[in-house]
Amino acid sequence: MKEYDFKKIEKKWQDKWDTEKPFRAVDFDTTRPKYYVLYEFFNISGNLHMGHLKGTVPADALARYKRLAGYNVLFPIGGDAFGLPAENAAIKTGINPKDFVAKGMKTVTEQSKLIGLSFDWDRTICTSDPAYYKWTQWIFLQLLKNDKAYKKEGYVNFCPKCKTVLSNEDSQGGKCDRCGSDVVQKKRWVWFLKMKEYSQKLLDNVDRIEMADNLKEAQRNWIGKSEGIELTFPLVDESGNEFDKVTVFTTCIETVYGVSFVLLAPEHPFVKKYADKIQNLSDAEDYCYKTSLRSEFDRMSDVKSKTGCELKGIYAINPANGAKVPVYLADFVLANYGTGAVMAVACHDQRDFEFADAFGIEKLQVIEGDCAERAVEKKEYLEADSLMINSEEFTGMHVKEAKAAIADKLVGMGAAERVTNFRMQDWPFNRQRYWGEPFPVVFCDNCGTVPLPEDELPLELPYTNDYLPNETGDSPLSKVTEWVECSCPKCGGKAVRETDTMPNWAGSSWYWLRYIDPHNESALADIEKLKYWGSVDCYTGGTEHITRHVLYAFFWQNFLYEIGAVPSRDPFIRKMGSGLILDDQGKKMSKSSTNGVSPLEVLDKYGADATRLHVHFLGGYEDNTPWTYDGIKGITNFIDNVWRLQDMIKGDEVSEKHIYDLNRLIKKMGEDYEDLKLNTAIAACMKFVKGINADGYITREELRQFLIMLNPLAPHITSEMYENVFGGELINDKWPEYDEKYLVEDTVEIPVQVNGKLRDKVKVDRAITADEIRKLIDTEYSSLIPDGKSIVKFIYVPGRIVNIVVK
């Protein structure tokens, strides 16, 4: 046999797959079980990078394995195209974003094929395609109709550089997700989606999905469920007249007798509402103004120094004991969490402790402990279950008991209510950018906000060559006047369109549904097809999307379920988070990094099969693996050894000699593909080939089964060899089945330990009983028992190990 010419052979198979399209998924095929494998679609920017190899290949291997195992597999791909790269290219080079995306889609398609990825190309979608975003707009209209979308003026994250509104998810760590600038708080008119309302449903999704615990924990933290009490403090003026109430949220109601002041967020409406009662109004307004200038990041990172401003002339009455306490503004109180107001207990909350120090406010201790230098906080006193002090009838109780008793009392009085709070916020959904889905709504002087009729969708993005927001920060679309000015669909009068566009997460919040029925013009997807394909069985992709995209996906899927558009609340049954490929500095290799090795270079040098094997032999799917060429020799050797198996064929059926190894390999490979453990799957194949080489022969049947098992990892070489030897197409063959009786030989080698230390091994019949093996050791292996010692205990774990305890 000639040497393996990967360039020629890989191209041959890639061309064949391209023209014959054998990887198409078949709707409504009831002869086979269905399996839906999803890799998160490509962000259209430029070339594929190493990270894509790490992410796509395991999904591809799983899809190929499942097909061989008799499943009807849906394994689609598409482009997430309403993103920053297209718009930046437009701004920098003037290239039309549409053209940029078209070129990008072509590139990722070609490069995917070079890797040998078995996507169903007939189902490709692209989020910036009007036929696709018609349905993104349709979903928005349904949200609007069902009162899940609203426009309101509020404080939101704003990136001064991108000049656009951002969600919390888009500004994690106080940095703009698009450009890395510090995000500021700005008051703007914003479209919100009522995601907060779905908090508990999202937590239920998290409970149901099969996913690593650390990822679930990250999501739970992000949603941030917290159970506590809302407690209402009457507000009084200087002369003691009650004029309103303020409600605070607390999870530490047990400290209520220690409240010595109340804090409001600077954005709290009372500053404006009771301006006439605030004696130092200009100080207060000044403080609010200064706070608004500080970026969120400043406010968060500057945790040491507490700033604030007393609202002189306004006092709060503690409903528990009638105490009159001062009210302050403080920027560490967040307007959009809880009620935007907190009760401050200096001795039992470190932030309040520092604030009290800074403003010379008295500190009241209500739970035992040393509060001289710092607060004794919840975690500490709950752990110790300390005793209550200075708390009227609750004094002397244990904290845990008092917590419930005080809550009961205040709830009974009508001053408090038990509530559940979530950290997650409603989703600010509009961006002041050109390259996004236009909102299908108009503003009419007579009718107000009017949704477009569904039959007018898609509302296409108009052409422009001016992609920058205007001076006041309005979207570039506001400059396209002939598009903005329109007539009202309701009254026919003059109206203007919404000129903001949707965030780039919009299109990705439902895309897995569209693959199921990508060309449907009358629905986002046919409900019967949705029922057939069901939820995504395995969703692979980066972990960086776990608290953004995946939560948005849960949200939209729940909503679509509630309006009857989809048959399940769960978009995904299993989510696997892929690790990163790191460069030699230990940094992430990605689209933006210039420090990376291009996969094209490796593909060109070693071929697709070798590249696929090498990247996945470097480390586990979920682990970050540093890139290196080291060890690729082991892979090319392995490939050469596999190729030479063709010259070693002797005999037809599975030989006695190989039957155990072969059956164990079948079991191992199936399990490893299922779990995406490609590194150990490759190792198992190498070991098998090593054994074959040592024996000097392989039978036809053994080779056939082996090629099928290796095919999901190395599809090209295995297809070629299969054709050479068996004269047909491997992908039409079936995954081999293993026989339980060939997993363990009849004669096994059992390690013998004495006091837990390995001393010898005995070859015995697998079915041997504990008595028999003990007899054997008593007679033939008695030298293992040290002189002068006797056996006090004899343990035999059938088929595994013997441990003799001597004394």
Add this chain to the structure above:
RNA sequence: GCCGAAGUGGCGGAAUGGCAGACGCAGCAGACUCAAAAUCUGCCGGGAGUGAUCCCGUACGGGUUCAAGUCCCGUCUUCGGCACCA
């Protein structure tokens, strides 16, 4: 600060509580060769011993167990996420 994950040879990494270091790289020795490359064979955690073998060894200190890399408690380190969330 809080939450999570992890720490195993020179390196990448394997091990349902049951033979630690699978598989591979690098290294060393040998074969082939005029020579080199390629390939093949053997060795390859540390220590003692001619040797069979023995002792130590999975970040560190304890514990549970007949048996611990794996489970429990404490400490340290690294990475990731969140971060004034009341």
